[in-house]
Amino acid sequence: MQQKQQTSPKNTRPEPNRRFSIAPMMDWTDRHYRFFARLITRRALLYTEMVTTGAVLHGDHARFLGYSPEEQPLALQLGGSNAAELAQCAALAETAGFAEVNLNVGCPSDRVQNNLIGACLMAHPELVADGVKAMRDACAIPVTVKHRIGINGRDSYAQLCDFVGQVHQAGCTTFAVHARIAILEGLSPKENRDIPPLKYEVVHQLKRDFPQLEILLNGGLTDLDAMQQHVQQLDGVMVGREAYHNPYFMADVDRRFYADETPVLSRLEVMAQMRPYIARHIEQGGVMHHVTRHMLGLFQGLPGARHFRRQLSTAIHQTDQPLALYDQLLQDMEQRLQGRDCERQPA
Ligand SMILES: Cc1cc2nc3c(=O)[nH]c(=O)nc-3n(C[C@H](O)[C@H](O)[C@H](O)COP(=O)(O)O)c2cc1C
Structure with missing residues (x-):
């Protein structure tokens, strides 16, 4: 500060x-x-x-x-x-x-x-x-x-x-x-x-x-x-x-x-980089949904966007292992996108 x-x-x-x-x-x-x-x-x-x-x-x-x-x-x-x-x-x-x-x-x-x-x-x-x-x-x-x-x-x-x-x-x-x-x-x-x-x-x-x-x-x-x-x-x-x-x-x-040409993170990289932040939030007694509710639109317009949104808005409330759900979802999205997220540019 x-x-x-x-x-x-x-x-x-x-x-x-x-x-x-x-x-x-x-x-x-x-x-x-x-x-x-x-x-x-x-x-x-x-x-x-x-x-x-x-x-x-x-x-x-x-x-x-x-x-x-x-x-x-x-x-x-x-x-x-x-x-x-x-x-x-x-x-x-x-x-x-x-x-x-x-x-x-x-x-x-x-x-x-x-x-x-x-x-x-x-x-x-x-x-x-x-x-x-x-x-x-x-x-x-x-x-x-x-x-x-x-x-x-x-x-x-x-x-x-x-x-x-x-x-x-x-x-x-x-x-x-x-x-x-x-x-x-x-x-x-x-x-x-x-x-x-x-x-x-x-x-x-x-x-x-x-x-x-x-x-x-x-x-x-x-x-x-x-x-x-x-x-x-x-x-x-x-x-x-x-x-x-x-x-x-x-x-x-x-x-x-x-005019900043620094390479941007792909959506999957953003998702991966949120993982330690979410884990820390949970360790401190927080609820994963309070973080991930803001991420629902991350894959908008891409294959799997609905699955991502549903998992984080509905399935998340039915599990006592939210981080495992997050990890599985990261894998799901990697598969569903099949390389379409690699170009590091917005859709
Ligand atoms: C859910 C929500 C909460 C908002 N809260 C505030 C606020 O706290 N302070 C403020 O100045 N404007 C607030 N706004 C207005 C936005 O800052 C913005 O002026 C408005 O949404 C128009 O911009 P947009 O068309 O790009 O959304 C809020 C808008 C939304 C959708």
Whole structure:
């Protein structure tokens, strides 16, 4: 872990490279998923799930701030709006060695709205600006914001610019923008990720109007060629669901986004390299499913993908020898793929 600097100069740590990042996702991008994803891409910036300031300050630090060093570069995402609490959490994020601390202004859930967390904060740019300023004053790592292009009742481009302008004035220079509005009443969080239309052109316009800012595009991205097109004008892309459901598409990310030609692991090699991690997790009293539930999409699109998914989602609950099941499954997949996994390139 990095050491806290004695002189504590403000926000002097190097910026992580954000050309490709995996979006924060509650219940999905936990430390097990992140360890797994890191075997597929060495360079993508990873985000934790959102952790509320209350959980960080009053909860179990190991649970909310713990990670494996292999996951770096790794950003902590916070949910909250109380400037003093955000500042304390940002300082803790720095001490824990995170490469960045990000504030969630995009989550539309009712539960968080009641606590002034998430997308509802788009109606309170001054509160977000105060929070960002307090966080920046409290830590040397970069402070960033993830937000929507608007919320119902506050969805004009002028209001978006007002939001970004005020938060920028407070010192934030990196904005991850989910290119749809959130509708705060009447839609579930899941519907809020699908129903409001995607408006990539709004994010491109934002970059043209704020060229000095780092603008990252998020929402509905699944195709690497299209993502590369976006980064010709924007500073990076942030991918959520595709990175979870079809993780091996990221085997081409280091080459395409970072010009890093280091050979990538094949899917079978990824599976083999997860084995000691899983064994250690079990030795420490953990349950194998908590790790392997994140791997279900590893073989998507290849022979045996259904068998792999079934074994890890159903058969796993019917055995008291989960590692033996895993070893057998590795053999099964080797046979079913019959060399089709050797080319070390995504399907
Ligand atoms: C299961 C799930 C949980 C999510 N949790 C968070 C979260 O904790 N913080 C956040 O900012 N966004 C969260 N999101 C939203 C994603 O970060 C992302 O903005 C959204 O899924 C759109 O990107 P995508 O189309 O690439 O998935 C979540 C999305 C999903 C599917």
